[in-house]
Amino acid sequence: MEWTRKDLLSLYDLSAEEITFLLDTAEEFKKVSERKVKKVPALRGKTVVNFFVEPSTRTRVSFELAEQRLSADIVNMQAQVSSLRKGETLLDTVRNIEALQVDLVVMRHSTPGAQDFIARHLKCGVVNAGDGAHSHPTQALLDIFTIREKRGRIAGLNVTILGDILHSRVARSNMWGLLKLGANVTLAGPSTLVPREFESVGVKVCHNLKEAVRDADVVNLLRIQHERQASGFFPSTSEYARFFGINRETLKLMKPDALIMHPGPINRDVELTSEVADGPNSVILEQVTNGLAVRMAVLFLVAGCVKK
Amino acid sequence: MTLRKRLYSPEEISGAVERMAGAIREDCRNAGCDDYALVGLYQQGVPLAERLCDALERLTGRRPRMAKLDISLYRDDFGKRSALPLIRETVIPFDVNDTRIILVDDVLSTGRTIRAALDALTDYGRPGVIRLAVLVDRGNPEFPIRADFVGFDCNPPADHKVAVQFDADEPAENGIFEVEWKKFNE
Numbered sequence: 001m002e003w004t005r006k007d008l009l010s011l012y013d014l015s016a017e018e019i020t021f022l023l024d025t026a027e028e029f030k031k032v033s034e035r036k037v038k039k040v041p042a043l044r045g046k047t048v049v050n051f052f053v054e055p056s057t058r059t060r061v062s063f064e065l066a067e068q069r070l071s072a073d074i075v076n077m078q079a080q081v082s083s084l085r086k087g088e089t090l091l092d093t094v095r096n097i098e099a100l101q102v103d104l105v106v107m108r109h110s111t112p113g114a115q116d117f118i119a120r121h122l123k124c125g126v127v128n129a130g131d132g133a134h135s136h137p138t139q140a141l142l143d144i145f146t147i148r149e150k151r152g153r154i155a156g157l158n159v160t161i162l163g164d165i166l167h168s169r170v171a172r173s174n175m176w177g178l179l180k181l182g183a184n185v186t187l188a189g190p191s192t193l194v195p196r197e198f199e200s201v202g203v204k205v206c207h208n209l210k211e212a213v214r215d216a217d218v219v220n221l222l223r224i225q226h227e228r229q230a231s232g233f234f235p236s237t238s239e240y241a242r243f244f245g246i247n248r249e250t251l252k253l254m255k256p257d258a259l260i261m262h263p264g265p266i267n268r269d270v271e272l273t274s275e276v277a278d279g280p281n282s283v284i285l286e287q288v289t290n291g292l293a294v295r296m297a298v299l300f301l302v303a304g305c306v307k308k
Numbered sequence: 309m310t311l312r313k314r315l316y317s318p319e320e321i322s323g324a325v326e327r328m329a330g331a332i333r334e335d336c337r338n339a340g341c342d343d344y345a346l347v348g349l350y351q352q353g354v355p356l357a358e359r360l361c362d363a364l365e366r367l368t369g370r371r372p373r374m375a376k377l378d379i380s381l382y383r384d385d386f387g388k389r390s391a392l393p394l395i396r397e398t399v400i401p402f403d404v405n406d407t408r409i410i411l412v413d414d415v416l417s418t419g420r421t422i423r424a425a426l427d428a429l430t431d432y433g434r435p436g437v438i439r440l441a442v443l444v445d446r447g448n449p450e451f452p453i454r455a456d457f458v459g460f461d462c463n464p465p466a467d468h469k470v471a472v473q474f475d476a477d478e479p480a481e482n483g484i485f486e487v488e489w490k491k492f493n494e
Contacts, residue, residue, distance in 0.1 A: 002391035021394060028378070028395040037431040040381040103387075300381070304392045 006125040006305040008298050009116050010135040011177040019177055022297055023145050029300070030293035032069065042300050043072035046103040051094070052129070053079040053109040058264060059129050059139070062288070063106050066295035072303075075102075094118045104303055107131075125306040127298060133167050138298055139263055140173030142291040144181065146283055147218050149290070150259055155182030160212050162244065163222030163271060164233070165194045170263050171222060175203055188212035189222075189244055192233045209244050213254050220261040221246065221271040237270045246272040251281065259283050311488035315462060315470070318482045321443065324459030325356070328441055329363035331457050332410055335439065344408040345373040346441075349425055350396045352414035353377075355474045356443055360412060375400040382424035404433035410457070414472040416442040419453035444484055446470045460484065 001017050003025075011019065032040055048067045052060055055078070067074050077097075079085070084093055090109075097105060104125045107115050112134035119126040130136040148154055159178050165171045165187045175198075178185050185203040187194050199205050206212040213219055224240055234240050246260065260272065260281045268274050277284060316324075336344050348357030354376050365371040378396040411425055422440060429435060441457035448466060462484075464470060469487045476482050 002393050004391045025395055028397065031398065032381070035432065040431070041427065042381040042386060046387070301392055304387055304389070306387060307390075 003301040004305055006302055006307070007115075007119045007127070008137055008302055009119060009126065009128045011137050011140055011173050011180070012135070014177075014180070016180045016182075019141070019144070019180060022141055022294070022301065023148060025301060026141070026145055026290070026294045026297035029296040030290065032296070033289075033292060039069050039071060041071045043067070043070035043103075043303055045073075046303055047073045047075065047101065048104040048106060048299070048303075049075045049077060049097050049102050050129075051077045051082075051097065051105055051107045053082075053084065053090075053107065053114070054130065055079075056108050056129065058288070059108065059136075062291045063127075063129060063138075063295050063299075066292055066299055069292075070296055070299055070303075072104075072299070090114065091118065091121060094122060098122050098124050103306055104299065106299075123307070125302045127302060130169055133169050134172065136169040136173050137177075138291070138295050139170050140177045141298070142287055142294040143170075143174055143220060143261060143263070144177050145290045145294050146261065146287050147259065149286075150283060151217065154178065156184070157217045158184045158186065158215050159218045159220065160186040160188055160206075160216040161220045161222065162188045162209075162212060162246075163193070164224055164228060165189055165198070165222070166233075167193070167225070167228065168222050170220075174220060175201070179203070186212055186216070190234050190240070193228075209250065210253055213246075213250060213258070216254060216258055218259045218261060219246065219254070220263075221266075222263065223265065224267060224270050237267070241270050245270060246276050248273065248275055251276060251279075254281075257281070261287060263287070311486075313486045314483045315486050316460060316484040318479070321459070321472075321474075321482075321484065324443060325359045325363050328443075328457045328459055329360050329367055332360065332439075332441060333364060333367055335456070336408065339408065339437070341408045341437075342368075342370070344410060345375060345402055345404075346410050346412050347375040347377050347400070347425075347429065349411065349413040349421065350376065350378050352472050352474065353412045356414055356472075357412040359474075360410075360441065373402045375402070377425060377428055379421060379424040379428050382428045384420055384424065398428075400432055404429060404435050406434070406436040408437045408439075409435045410439045410441050412441045414443050415470050416440070416445045416453075416455050416458075417448060417470070419449045419451035422453045423451050443472055444470050462486075 106127045106129050108129040109131050112132035114131050115128040161171045188206040191207045262284045346357045348354035361374050376399045378398045380395045439456040442455045443459040445458045445461050447463050464486045471485045471487050473482050
């Protein structure tokens with residue numbers, strides 16, 4: 001097959017072949033970052049705007065570095081300093097950006113679907129860097145890339161995503177990507193954060209930690225946001241840690257070679273103990289390394305299909 | 309309808325590969341270098357480089373080192389095509405610094421692929437000498453790039469393509485072909 005999309009909005013939109021194509025492309029980009037010259041001229045002369053309406057550090061840094069390694073010119077915009085604060089509509093803001101002959105917009109926004117909306121109105125390419133609780137395709141791609149790199153395949157693997165599923169775009173994106181590639185997906189956590197409704201798309205929903213991790217080849221932990229506690233989804237982070245945190249004892253229940261993943265930033269002693277986070281099962285820092293390769297692949301493919 | 313005319317047979321290709329290997333060996337010997345490396349460009353430069361390595365091994369008793377290079381990230385027509393193919397795996401199992409390198413591709417046409425390959429290769433280090441070997445020089449350079457070792461020269465019309473096929477399932481499909489692409493709507 002060949003890549004033909006100018007936007008990356010959601011893994012739900014992609015076929016299994018397209019996801020595999022992205023992962024295969026990322027493998028070659030991973031090698032670029034291992035060379036002495038870590039830069040290629042592929043996006044020379046192209047301009048990328050990183051438009052983060054919702055704050056982000058690690059995703060923005062990863063995208064920025066990926067763009068630099070592709071030789072693109074970069075502009076960073078944040079909501080706090082943009083005209084959105086002066087009352088300009090989102091569409092007017094991005095149309096103004098496009099009028100500057102920009103080739104790609106990488107956008108994060110708190111409203112689900114914001115990127116789909118602007119992509120329909122722009123000729124330049126759009127990459128979704130996270131929209132509300134909806135989608136975060138590059139995070140899911142880097143998670144799936146890491147699993148495939150470690151296990152050699154996705155199909156048939158048991159992947160448990162554990163934590164605040166309800167508010168998580170990472171969980172949703174991973175779920176779609178993994179299902180398309182044939183994994184068995186379990187969503188787990190407190191019943192207030194893991195609604196049964198997810199079962200309708202073909203995943204298992206589980207509210208018991210032991211049961212959720214016992215047969216897992218991969219356990220992907222999601223960050224517990226302290227503000228959720230105030231909304232009454234769970235009584236306290238220490239109680240969450242007691243019932244759903246991964247520690248030495250939980251590891252003993254699991255397959256000895258199970259992978260422990262986390263999109264970061266981790267809360268030590270909430271989602272997992274330091275022993276687990278820094279232990280042999282953890283691939284958390286490899287996820288960060290792979291994120292760069294995956295984002296280079298996405299930017300390269302998408303930019304190659306922008307028609308101007 | 310597509311016109312497809314065979315210009316050279318597999319036997320003629322084998323003869324040309326032997327001649328090219330002899331010339332490469334001669335050139336390296338004149339330079340006092342017996343430790344050179346071949347770098348095949350995807351797609352068809354890779355099997356050609358393998359054949360040249362086979363021939364050089366027969367000639368000298370020693371197999372040259374070989375690399376495979378994908379130039380997708382160095383092309384000058386990025387964004388001008390409607391679809392992107394998969395990037396193939398670049399494998400350079402030696403240090404290119406100060407190495408005598410023979411770039412290998414099937415067809416030399418505009419020279420743009422070679423320009424990209426030179427940029428790609430120099431991102432891996434500073435080669436000592438780079439030579440260029442091509443099976444066919446079709447003689448329409450757009451860049452000031454010439455080959456050092458050439459199997460065949462040919463001069464088809466500008467809108468015809470020269471295609472090399474090494475390992476087709478049907479032996480009759482192998483050879484060097486002149487192909488006229490007709491657009492579907494014509």
